Amino acid sequence: MMQRAAVETGRFITFEGGEGSGKSTQAGILANRLTRAGRQVFSTREPGGTPAAEEIREALLSGKVWQYGPFAEALMFSVARADHVENAIGQALLSGKWVVCDRFLDSTRAYQGATAGVPRALINALERITLSGLLPDITFILDIPPEEGLARAAERRGVQVPDRFESQELMLHERVRRAFLDIAEEEPDRCVVIDASQPEAMVAEDVWEVVLNRLSP
Numbered sequence: 661m662m663q664r665a666a667v668e669t670g671r672f673i674t675f676e677g678g679e680g681s682g683k684s685t686q687a688g689i690l691a692n693r694l695t696r697a698g699r700q701v702f703s704t705r706e707p708g709g710t711p712a713a714e715e716i717r718e719a720l721l722s723g724k725v726w727q728y729g730p731f732a733e734a735l736m737f738s739v740a741r742a743d744h745v746e747n748a749i750g751q752a753l754l755s756g757k758w759v760v761c762d763r764f765l766d767s768t769r770a771y772q773g774a775t776a777g778v779p780r781a782l783i784n785a786l787e788r789i790t791l792s793g794l795l796p797d798i799t800f801i802l803d804i805p806p807e808e809g810l811a812r813a814a815e816r817r818g819v820q821v822p823d824r825f826e827s828q829e830l831m832l833h834e835r836v837r838r839a840f841l842d843i844a845e846e847e848p849d850r851c852v853v854i855d856a857s858q859p860e861a862m863v864a865e866d867v868w869e870v871v872l873n874r875l876s877p
């Protein structure tokens with residue numbers, strides 16, 4: 661298990677938000693900027709980021725795990741996260757890399773916790789086990805009305821069928837949005853809400869300014 665506090669490490673930045681909020685694009689833009697600033701960057705995503713976790717991703721997004729209910733999903737996202745932290749993120753941070761991750765613990769809180777009803781006590785217990793105290797230095801919450809985000813996601817997807825999460829009802833997407841905003845209110849030192857309805861370049865500027873001010877890359 662990684663003991664991050666013991667050594668000088670890289671920095672850990674995560675992006676969160678609903679479907680079509682532009683997380684992946686913004687994570688990519690930030691990774692490029694950090695690289696240009698001379699940092700070594702490890703770009704990754706959840707669920708996924710290691711071979712084992714990518715296999716779990718398949719099972720989760722196809723809806724195979726959903727047949728066993730939200731507890732099973734919370735456990736499987738956590739199994740994937742534990743592997744990702746242990747075998748990828750932790751090592752990258754210890755070697756001084758800046759880790760940029762598309763989704764992380766807050767997605768489990770928002771989707772399996774606040775929206776699917778897995779009790780907070782269980783989510784907390786899973787976090788203790790999977791994270792070993794590791795939290796992002798900054799979490800960007802890309803906030804967008806669900807109708808707008810879902811329209812963008814549909815455009816991007818084209819003829820492919822929506823995954824298990826995209827095909828949820830609008831009301832559930834609204835709950836996810838509220839859950840992310842609540843997390844940001846609870847943890848203002850870690851979380852920054854960004855208006856993701858703005859044009860991509862403006863979102864990227866907002867993100868970069870926060871990174872410059874808080875982490876001086």
Ligand code: TMP
Nearest residue numbers: 706707737763764767768771772825826
């Ligand atoms: P993506 O669309 O950002 O690739 O994420 C895949 C889906 O997985 C997304 O709809 C949200 C969902 N998800 C959870 O429900 N819980 C989690 O912990 C994570 C990481 C993702």
